Structure formats: structure tokens, C-alpha cells
Amino acid sequence: MPELPEVETIARKLRPALTGRSFVQVDVLWARTVDRPDVARFRTALLGASVQEVGRRGKYLVLPLNTGQTLLVHLRMTGKFSLLAPSAGPGDDRHMRVRMRLDDGVWVVYSDPRKFGRFFLVTDPAEVLKGLGPEPLSPEFTAEWLMRQLAGRQGEIKRLLLDQKFIAGLGNIYVSEALWQAQIHPLRVAGTLTTAEVERLHRAIGTVLGGGIANGGTSLGDRQYVYPDGGLGNHQHYLQIYDRAGDRCPRCGYALERIVQGQRSTYFCPICQRAEP
DNA sequence: AAAGCACCCTGTACGC
DNA sequence: TGCGTACAGGGTGCTT
Secondary structure, rough: OOHHHHHHHHHHHHHHHHHEEEEEEEEEOOOEEEOOOOOHHHHHHEEOOOOOOEEEEEEEEEEEOOOOOOOEEEEOOOOEEEEOOOOOOOOOOEEEEEEEEEEOOEEEEEEEEOOOOEEEEOOOOHHHHHOOOOOOOOOOOOOOHHHHHHHOOEEEHHHHOOOOOOOOOOOOHOOOOOOOOHHOOOOOOOOOHHHHHHHHHHHHHHHHHHHHHHHHOOOOOOOOOOOOOOEEEHHHHHHHOOOOOOOEOOOOOOOOOEEEOOOOEEEOOOOOOOOOO
16 A cells, blocks of 8 residues: 555656656546546557656656646555566566557556555646655654644544645555654544643654555555565565564564544554553 | 544454 | 355545
């Protein structure tokens, strides 16, 4: 499940292969993968267009084109890109949903078993990105900003951190890790966090995301997330609590627990993540 | 503002 | 062994 560090890792791996290249072939094998425009217009507009850069905003890949349009991709749960040499061909992955050939012959293959990922080709990227909160690794994301935004909030802190309109890029794994590191209970009412807790949380978010990127992202579980160059990330070896219910807390040794918040799993330590300030 | 739920999907885990 | 079913999960949209 790609979150900010995984999408950043993917962008970095796609960048050298795609920047300056143009698309000479575009095949959409699962129509609903293309959110907009319709598949026919998508193909026509992409053919011959070249990629100016490969960026990221939240969990979106952002590829401005020389045509003035921008290709945006959200991988959702199981979307992944592969880069294949011209001699290898595009392959025959049964989950292939989009395949694109570049002007140097390299194949860019998008596979997505659960078909949740989406491509957007738009004139104004804000059309897709406008609702997103700030980038958690940018200078504007300060402890002071976080403190102000949390003030008065009655919802649970974990659910709020997952809200992309609040902060862009955090997902289930990194939110659980950040709250554990900051020693804050996931059920805490957001507006009740103390200044010290908010400062710990702010620092922890930076630490877990930075660590995830430094380790080349997470390759987890059944999906064993594979990057465009065929490699695996390393960060799964550094996760402290995610998907470890019943295991001992690395900090205090007590059994980690799993609860459900907003139809989603939350992992935490009931001892060192205090329910009260 | 906050929360619940259906939906989109399929691989996997689990019960019988 | 084989079959059916529940479940997971990010995001959107709708409802309360």
C-alpha cells in the first residue's frame, strides 16, 4: 500500500527513465484505470507528448507534459510500475492495466491486481490535487501549524492524520508508527494533545516518513511491493508495530494491540501510548 | 466537524 | 482437498 515514502521512492526510480522521453505507444487494458478523460482521448493526448519531470504530491505521482497537460497517477492499494528494457518487451503480467512505450523503446507497465489505481490527464493539476493538505516534509508543516490545526478538533487523532485533506501522504502504516513513536494513543481526541505531545508528533511524522524514504520504501506482506526497477524496499524491517498485534512492544515489552478505527486497523501499545495527556 | 457506510476489486486466510 | 465466504484497504461520495 504505497504511502508517501513509497510514492516518493517510485518517483525517484521513474524519473531518470521518463524525464525528457515521449510516449510512442499507449495501451489501456482496463478502461476504468483511466479516470479522465475517456480512454480514447487519453491515448490521443498522451501519444507524442513528452514528460518534463516526475514529481509527487501526497500519494500522487505528478508528471507535467510538454503539451501543457499533466498526468497524475494514484496507485491506491496495489498499483505498481515496472520499467522493462526494449529487448524484454512489456511482459505478460495478468494484472497489467496500462502499458506505455517510450521513444527509446523502454516499456512502462502499470499493473494493479485490485484495479483501484487511477490515471488522470488534466490541464490543471489542481483539479485533482486541490483538496490535499500540506506536505508533511515541507517547511510549512511546522509544530506550530499542527498545534493550530488540532485546536478544537473533536475527532480521534489517528483518523484525522489519515485524512488527506488534513495532511497529504500519510497512510495506515506510517500513522501507526508515528503515534507509537510520539507515545500518543490513537483514540485521543485531537484537540486535547498538549504542546509537548504535538511537538513529539510533529517530529515523529518527519522521522518515520524520512526513514521510510531513506530505506527506499516498504515492501510488505502478500504484495511484497516491488519498485519500477524490480527491487524491494527495506523499510519493512524497520517498522516497530504495524501488523504486529500480540508481539511485544519494542519500547516497554507489553503486548501490542489492534483496534479498528474508521473501518481500518490501528496498531498501538496500550502501555506507552497513554490514553490521557 | 465528525462519523458511518457502500462502493470499487481481488488475493488471501479461514472455516467446514 | 476443495469450496464458499469474510476480510483488508485508500479514497470518494452520500447520509446522518
